[in-house]
Amino acid sequence: MIVRTSLATIGALLVGVAQACEVPVLANAHSLADGNTSSMAWRFVPPQPKIGEFFAVEFGGCAMGIPFDAATLRIDAIMPAHRHGMNFRPKLVDIGPGLYRAEGMMFHMPGLWQLSFEQRTAAGVMRLTTDIVVE
Amino acid sequence: MMPGRLFGCALAALIATSAGAQENFSTAEIRRILSHGPWPPPAVKDTGNRVSGNSDAIALGEALFFDPGLSRDGSVSCAICHVPERGWSDGRATAIGLASVDRNTPGLLNAGLNRWFGWDGASDSLWHSAVRPLLDAREMGVSPAHVARHLADDAALACRYRKTFGDPIDDDTTMVNAAKAIAAFQETLASSRTPFDDFRDALAAGRDDPAYPQPARRGLKFFIGKGDCQLCHFGPAFTNGEFHDTGIPFFIAPGRVDPGRHLGIRTLRQSPYSLLGRYNDDASGANAMATRHVELQHRNWGEFKVPTLRNLTATAPYMHNGSLATLEDVVRHYSEVSEDRLHADGEALIRPLRLSDGEISDLVAFLRTLSAPEDNKPYRPRFASRACE
Numbered sequence: 001m002i003v004r005t006s007l008a009t010i011g012a013l014l015v016g017v018a019q020a021c022e023v024p025v026l027a028n029a030h031s032l033a034d035g036n037t038s039s040m041a042w043r044f045v046p047p048q049p050k051i052g053e054f055f056a057v058e059f060g061g062c063a064m065g066i067p068f069d070a071a072t073l074r075i076d077a078i079m080p081a082h083r084h085g086m087n088f089r090p091k092l093v094d095i096g097p098g099l100y101r102a103e104g105m106m107f108h109m110p111g112l113w114q115l116s117f118e119q120r121t122a123a124g125v126m127r128l129t130t131d132i133v134v135e
Numbered sequence: 136m137m138p139g140r141l142f143g144c145a146l147a148a149l150i151a152t153s154a155g156a157q158e159n160f161s162t163a164e165i166r167r168i169l170s171h172g173p174w175p176p177p178a179v180k181d182t183g184n185r186v187s188g189n190s191d192a193i194a195l196g197e198a199l200f201f202d203p204g205l206s207r208d209g210s211v212s213c214a215i216c217h218v219p220e221r222g223w224s225d226g227r228a229t230a231i232g233l234a235s236v237d238r239n240t241p242g243l244l245n246a247g248l249n250r251w252f253g254w255d256g257a258s259d260s261l262w263h264s265a266v267r268p269l270l271d272a273r274e275m276g277v278s279p280a281h282v283a284r285h286l287a288d289d290a291a292l293a294c295r296y297r298k299t300f301g302d303p304i305d306d307d308t309t310m311v312n313a314a315k316a317i318a319a320f321q322e323t324l325a326s327s328r329t330p331f332d333d334f335r336d337a338l339a340a341g342r343d344d345p346a347y348p349q350p351a352r353r354g355l356k357f358f359i360g361k362g363d364c365q366l367c368h369f370g371p372a373f374t375n376g377e378f379h380d381t382g383i384p385f386f387i388a389p390g391r392v393d394p395g396r397h398l399g400i401r402t403l404r405q406s407p408y409s410l411l412g413r414y415n416d417d418a419s420g421a422n423a424m425a426t427r428h429v430e431l432q433h434r435n436w437g438e439f440k441v442p443t444l445r446n447l448t449a450t451a452p453y454m455h456n457g458s459l460a461t462l463e464d465v466v467r468h469y470s471e472v473s474e475d476r477l478h479a480d481g482e483a484l485i486r487p488l489r490l491s492d493g494e495i496s497d498l499v500a501f502l503r504t505l506s507a508p509e510d511n512k513p514y515r516p517r518f519a520s521r522a523c524e
Binding site: 051052054081082083084085086087088089090091103104108109110111135 | 166250365366367369370375376377378424425427428429430432434482483484
């Protein structure tokens, strides 16, 4: 299975107050940023998900200068062209300081998927997205 | 690894093109064709069924599959609806057990490859799907006590049960064990290689298969191209194993609807026989990932499982309600599907393909090459023919 990743960023809806926050180190990770105070690292586990097979996403980052907080953190994937998401709801697991693993994800069809990370903070909502072509 | 694979595909494209009158396939198309094989896939044991692949269990399961004694009045066996020479389906629009059922009987070949079972996926394992008709009043309509009593009263069955599972513990466990034995038997029902598989493997080897008919090639090209059929009919089994609204009405009768996947998920969550229950033999629970994470969504209403396209020629009529009599009817449905019939809040996936008669004929020609005639002969017991000692 070939997975091509192209990165896109969606800016935070509200401008947050910059604080000291460092994106956790994650080997072989992709990065996402909004050019302001939100940035993150993420990777698939296994590195190339297969259609119809479960995979996880490990990630960590900063939303408006504040480390991600599992309580208001959400990960999802949709197929924009087909107007549907996954058939499975991922579960977030804390795997280390500032790092999370979203388990139970599946791309059940080939095509363009949009992976999104959403963090709600007191300052607003951060949303970072990336396009994945699954063949 | 990726460049090597692409080179192989390019070579195959070149050879397919050089055949002159042959339908040409691009490198990308060949890559898609190759994704539908190889066939058969490697056999995989069901970790949730400790007797998966066990020869004693298979023999017991085969005997039980053809045994009407597992029904309330002794008239209905699994094989009444899953008729071997009909692709392990029954040829009816909707099934009839002890009473009429609302859905078409799916064939059983390659059933072991599924993630979900039944048109609504209310079962999450093959053995769970064998429990369901036993308890359904319209199908076999028995209780766990009936199954346990039948297994105890029939000396041959009792012998096979003891050899497989040891002495019975309680009625519920005995019924689940019987279902696991039936599942072990069903896992042996695999479809044979087809003309498509020969063509696919020839492309994989960088050759052409001149015996593969031109209409089928044109149909295949449409299937993996303009038709986008492989978005749902994906992989070697030609199904992504999930659920979609295909515009087939889900009204059963005035005032009665079939909620499809929406009901399936709700039923699954209430079942004591799901992989989240105590009968799952995988202590790690790793095989219950799908059941743990499946999400009930509004769009599930009216969605039904994407069936395999293998061995289609024997399993007419088609769709969840058996409303389409022939493969031509099915292709014509996708050609003319009314978008008004699709769930307003559902996926934007199905659209009328607007096919010409020639394209319909080509697509049907391709679909026919996914069947192997030898798969639909009358079945002779292979495992339970020897006496149990």
